[in-house]
Amino acid sequence: MLALLWLKLTAMCHYKFSTMTRPHKLRIKLHYNQHAMSLYRSAVRLLPACLRVTSRRALVTSSARTKDHDLHLPTPAGPLGTWATLKPRPEKYVDTEADIDPSVTDPLRHPDYFGVRELFTMSDLFDARVHLGHREGSLNPYMAEFLLGSRLGHCVFDLERTAQLLRDALNFTAHIAYRGGIIMFVCRSPQHVHMVERTAMECGEFSHCRHWPPGVFTDSTALFGGVTRLPDLLVLLNTLDTVLEQHGAVKHAAKMLIPTVGVVDSNCDPRLVTYPVPGNDDSTTAVRLYCKLFSEAIRRGKAEREKSAVV
Amino acid sequence: MNFIWMLFPTQIDKFWDIAKKGAVVIMSLGRVRVLEALWRLPATRLSASTVCPTVCRPLSSAGARSGPTSPDPQEQAGQVQQRPAKNTSKAMMAYLERATKHEEFMRKQVHEFEIGKRHLANMMGEDPEHFTQEDVDRAIEYLFPTGIFDKKARPKMRHPTEVFPQQKAAQFDATGRPFHTLFYTLKPNFYMTLYELVEKMNQLDRLQAKNDALGKLPDTTQKLSLLGSEWLDIEELGKMLVETLKEPQYQEFVRAMNRLVEHPLAYHHKDFIFKYRKMLRVSNETDTVPELLFDSAGRPYMEATGYRKRAVARAVVHGRGSGRVTVNGLPLVHYFHRDGGRSGNQDVAQVMYPLQVAGVLDSVDVEATVQYDGPTQRYHGKRRRGHRKRTSFVPEPWKRPHPVQAPSSQAGAVRHAVSLALRSFVDKEMQETMRLAGLLTRDVRERERYKPGKKGSRKGRTWKKR
Numbered sequence: 001m002l003a004l005l006w007l008k009l010t011a012m013c014h015y016k017f018s019t020m021t022r023p024h025k026l027r028i029k030l031h032y033n034q035h036a037m038s039l040y041r042s043a044v045r046l047l048p049a050c051l052r053v054t055s056r057r058a059l060v061t062s063s064a065r066t067k068d069h070d071l072h073l074p075t076p077a078g079p080l081g082t083w084a085t086l087k088p089r090p091e092k093y094v095d096t097e098a099d100i101d102p103s104v105t106d107p108l109r110h111p112d113y114f115g116v117r118e119l120f121t122m123s124d125l126f127d128a129r130v131h132l133g134h135r136e137g138s139l140n141p142y143m144a145e146f147l148l149g150s151r152l153g154h155c156v157f158d159l160e161r162t163a164q165l166l167r168d169a170l171n172f173t174a175h176i177a178y179r180g181g182i183i184m185f186v187c188r189s190p191q192h193v194h195m196v197e198r199t200a201m202e203c204g205e206f207s208h209c210r211h212w213p214p215g216v217f218t219d220s221t222a223l224f225g226g227v228t229r230l231p232d233l234l235v236l237l238n239t240l241d242t243v244l245e246q247h248g249a250v251k252h253a254a255k256m257l258i259p260t261v262g263v264v265d266s267n268c269d270p271r272l273v274t275y276p277v278p279g280n281d282d283s284t285t286a287v288r289l290y291c292k293l294f295s296e297a298i299r300r301g302k303a304e305r306e307k308s309a310v311v
Numbered sequence: 312m313n314f315i316w317m318l319f320p321t322q323i324d325k326f327w328d329i330a331k332k333g334a335v336v337i338m339s340l341g342r343v344r345v346l347e348a349l350w351r352l353p354a355t356r357l358s359a360s361t362v363c364p365t366v367c368r369p370l371s372s373a374g375a376r377s378g379p380t381s382p383d384p385q386e387q388a389g390q391v392q393q394r395p396a397k398n399t400s401k402a403m404m405a406y407l408e409r410a411t412k413h414e415e416f417m418r419k420q421v422h423e424f425e426i427g428k429r430h431l432a433n434m435m436g437e438d439p440e441h442f443t444q445e446d447v448d449r450a451i452e453y454l455f456p457t458g459i460f461d462k463k464a465r466p467k468m469r470h471p472t473e474v475f476p477q478q479k480a481a482q483f484d485a486t487g488r489p490f491h492t493l494f495y496t497l498k499p500n501f502y503m504t505l506y507e508l509v510e511k512m513n514q515l516d517r518l519q520a521k522n523d524a525l526g527k528l529p530d531t532t533q534k535l536s537l538l539g540s541e542w543l544d545i546e547e548l549g550k551m552l553v554e555t556l557k558e559p560q561y562q563e564f565v566r567a568m569n570r571l572v573e574h575p576l577a578y579h580h581k582d583f584i585f586k587y588r589k590m591l592r593v594s595n596e597t598d599t600v601p602e603l604l605f606d607s608a609g610r611p612y613m614e615a616t617g618y619r620k621r622a623v624a625r626a627v628v629h630g631r632g633s634g635r636v637t638v639n640g641l642p643l644v645h646y647f648h649r650d651g652g653r654s655g656n657q658d659v660a661q662v663m664y665p666l667q668v669a670g671v672l673d674s675v676d677v678e679a680t681v682q683y684d685g686p687t688q689r690y691h692g693k694r695r696r697g698h699r700k701r702t703s704f705v706p707e708p709w710k711r712p713h714p715v716q717a718p719s720s721q722a723g724a725v726r727h728a729v730s731l732a733l734r735s736f737v738d739k740e741m742q743e744t745m746r747l748a749g750l751l752t753r754d755v756r757e758r759e760r761y762k763p764g765k766k767g768s769r770k771g772r773t774w775k776k777r
Contacts (some may be wrong), residue, residue, distance in 0.1 A: 182488055182489075198510075204492075206492050206493070206494060207492060208496050210496050216495060226406055227402045227406075229400050229401075229487030229489075231495065
């Protein structure tokens, strides 16, 4: 089943490569994790010979895209650590039920205390069109590692990578909810604002899908008229603002040391997001899926909290 | 641990909404001064629900989450004297401090107001116990007479709750967690309104889809009529929501509401829409036309006063008449007859015009008295050397010969008086016709004042090049 899905994705990407001959452009080599590469190789053997390619062409980006390196961060293998691109994926990744030790009861030591793995499958992600990115022209170089490649100029996300990161994000969200943290949803896509606000209301959390005044976090005492407790987690379903600039919340949350979970599309900058979830942030089906998953994770966390309070 | 949740007047409705949803309302420790300060307010103020500043509810111990298990209800009362628990957030501490200060300030202001009222009552020689706000206003007007035109600039003494702006109550609980889901947007009430608006639009769309499937059409008899009303303006809306709004936000609100109103099924949410609309007063609807009076002979009559420039006229119109019109005891034509200059026919026509419009030229009698007081023109013409007959300057009224001066203003005043009296004799349609003819409107045009450097109000002095 997994192989079939892989076939679908890889077939899409490698059907035809564009032959770009732009000698003066910056070339970025895509970095692939070992596990995915091995799966890919096994899938490739099943492809008919005519579709097999002997070399992988790197996705070419224009040098103009490098202008958003104004943050002067080092290469992605920097202080953020775990999702660093150049590190291979750890061998012991808890993927199956068999890998979980039943004797581990401490929530923080348990690899998946809230069972977020069972909330979705890769198939669900595919059906919700999470794998569809924007065109190559708007690709952010720091997102290149999360892609399988491109098909007719449209970027395609590696759903296995997305699934891992989504599980991490959901797990983190559930833990924050378990500890009574304030979770704030952010989405600036006008057609999804209502949905996101309703999601936040239904799971008893907060949302901010409107114009973002610059001092909400950094100057909160002045804006709110007194000392205010800020959110403990930001769930960004859209890291870009309506004018295609990065949402101020990403930077300000980083300044205030508020962890963020963000759905990053191929034109977004994932560097300041604590738990990036590479995927489509524009389709309504995708956003609906994210809302459903995050609200379910929060509910599970809160249910656990109630249980432990009563007991 | 327990915490008190204070509430200011604007939040009372919201408090009960939230409480109904089962939110945790917790009793506070410490900050006893705040409680005491609130209880010390005069009983009359506490009883009025809109002005009552305190709402406290006891803890429901099932909701307590942070820290150790909550104590028994008997122990709660005893623990009010202790300091706030360690896990009170900084936000709550800061709010409690602010609230305490505000309460102290308001208590002092209210105390000063009460004492001031008693002083006023003593000064006016009235009973201090039963001195109402109207008495206060009267006393101030008497003791501090002022010629200031702007009513807002005149001295006044009001209760501090009316003078000082209302503050929003605690927006969060003891752990610092806000109550409102849109708290971090800085305008939760406003954005909640927009959310509800969209929710209603979606509801109507779903309903329309259902109706289309059934072949049902929207009910045209219930179609919303927005005539005679307009959207609340930015300040009124801000006051209603207790939030200051900016122009782009207000425009967004108006656009969104207009979209909702345009929906064919918008009548389902009439209450929601009219909550944000204010009705416009139409003066001709609110002006009540007095009923006809009857004299001893059983003849109907009506009195009215009319004005024009500085002339004041009083007309009595009798029904069942024959068209006789007298002004100041003289027949109409004689009173408005002038030697040399204008013939006065225009003035006669002015007085007869309302009777003509109403079609009662030969069926009513009019007795009018008119008095003129005030100057008219100051500058009458160019001064010419050798011309002594015509003076270019008309002297002030006390220097002018009596009696008739400015006859056209007197005629205008009589016309106005007669028109107002005639309203009682005719039906609504004719009244509307008279209004449209301009008979019922008091002509506010007055003589414009003279300005130094000019000949009169506008005309300038001869310009000389050098």
